[in-house]
Amino acid sequence: MSSLHLRAVIAQRGIDVTLDVAAGETVALTGPNGAGKSSLLGVIAGLLRPDAGEVRLGYRIIDTTPPHARGVALLAQDPLLFPHMSVLANVAFAPRARGVRRHRAHELATRYLAEVGAEELAGRRPTQISGGQAQRVAVARALAADPELLLLDEPMASLDVDVRPALRQTLRTALEGRTAIIVTHDAADARALADRVVVVEHGRIVEDGPTEQVLNDPQSGFAVRLVSGSIK
Numbered sequence: 001m002s003s004l005h006l007r008a009v010i011a012q013r014g015i016d017v018t019l020d021v022a023a024g025e026t027v028a029l030t031g032p033n034g035a036g037k038s039s040l041l042g043v044i045a046g047l048l049r050p051d052a053g054e055v056r057l058g059y060r061i062i063d064t065t066p067p068h069a070r071g072v073a074l075l076a077q078d079p080l081l082f083p084h085m086s087v088l089a090n091v092a093f094a095p096r097a098r099g100v101r102r103h104r105a106h107e108l109a110t111r112y113l114a115e116v117g118a119e120e121l122a123g124r125r126p127t128q129i130s131g132g133q134a135q136r137v138a139v140a141r142a143l144a145a146d147p148e149l150l151l152l153d154e155p156m157a158s159l160d161v162d163v164r165p166a167l168r169q170t171l172r173t174a175l176e177g178r179t180a181i182i183v184t185h186d187a188a189d190a191r192a193l194a195d196r197v198v199v200v201e202h203g204r205i206v207e208d209g210p211t212e213q214v215l216n217d218p219q220s221g222f223a224v225r226l227v228s229g230s231i232k
């Protein structure tokens with residue numbers, strides 16, 4: 001696991017942010033729609049080039065490193081599993097792409113599926129599992145890439161409210177000791193998963209502190225609304 005240093009300026013989107021995440025720390029990134037959260041994940045993952053800035057993972061400056069070689073795994077709202085592959089093959093894909101032999105890659109995939117409580121789904125196709133199950137498989141696939149940094153963009157957003165606690169528990173275990181940023185609009189996610197809460201409004205960080213502090217004594221307009229439950 002590595003620390004992250006991010007500085008990103010995107011003039012057209014009004015974004016100017018500097019953010020540091022310590023090795024092993026999980027940060028909940030929150031803020032109103034359009035504040036710039038997904039854009040920041042895009043810069044870190046290498047999908048979006050800022051006008052100015054720097055992305056550093058540990059000692060590695062990765063500004064010009066292509067996305068697949070950054071050591072960053074991005075888990076989107078939609079699990080985006082490969083439909084023509086089994087669940088096991090989906091999770092084994094990243095180790096296989098790194099050159100791990102088939103048998104060993106399948107062993108690894110089985111281990112990560114077990115970690116998210118989805119080992120019994122290994123032989124199914126993505127079309128034969130539910131949305132909640134697919135999101136668990138997507139978490140296993142992200143972990144199997146053995147990333148130095150894990151980015152999760154509202155991983156519960158597409159799930160029914162009743163299956164969210166189970167995935168939250170899965171993520172709680174999976175994020176233990178990993179460097180991660182999770183974008184969320186849910187105070188329960190932040191409380192369960194994050195060491196620190198960072199609030200972005202209009203492309204700027206307006207609040208940054210330990211999770212308990214921000215949730216118990218919110219200062220920014222958005223954090224106040226988050227805690228009061230008025231954000232859906």
Ligand SMILES: Nc1ncnc2c1ncn2[C@@H]1O[C@H](COP(=O)(O)OP(=O)(O)OP(=O)(O)O)[C@@H](O)[C@H]1O
Binds near residue numbers: 013033034038
């Ligand atoms: N593809 C794009 N091209 C140009 N501008 C964009 C693009 N995507 C987003 N923006 C703009 O960049 C700003 C930040 O958007 P972004 O999606 O990063 O916010 P967000 O905080 O992730 O919002 P949400 O909570 O709705 O996902 C907004 O002003 C948005 O209109």
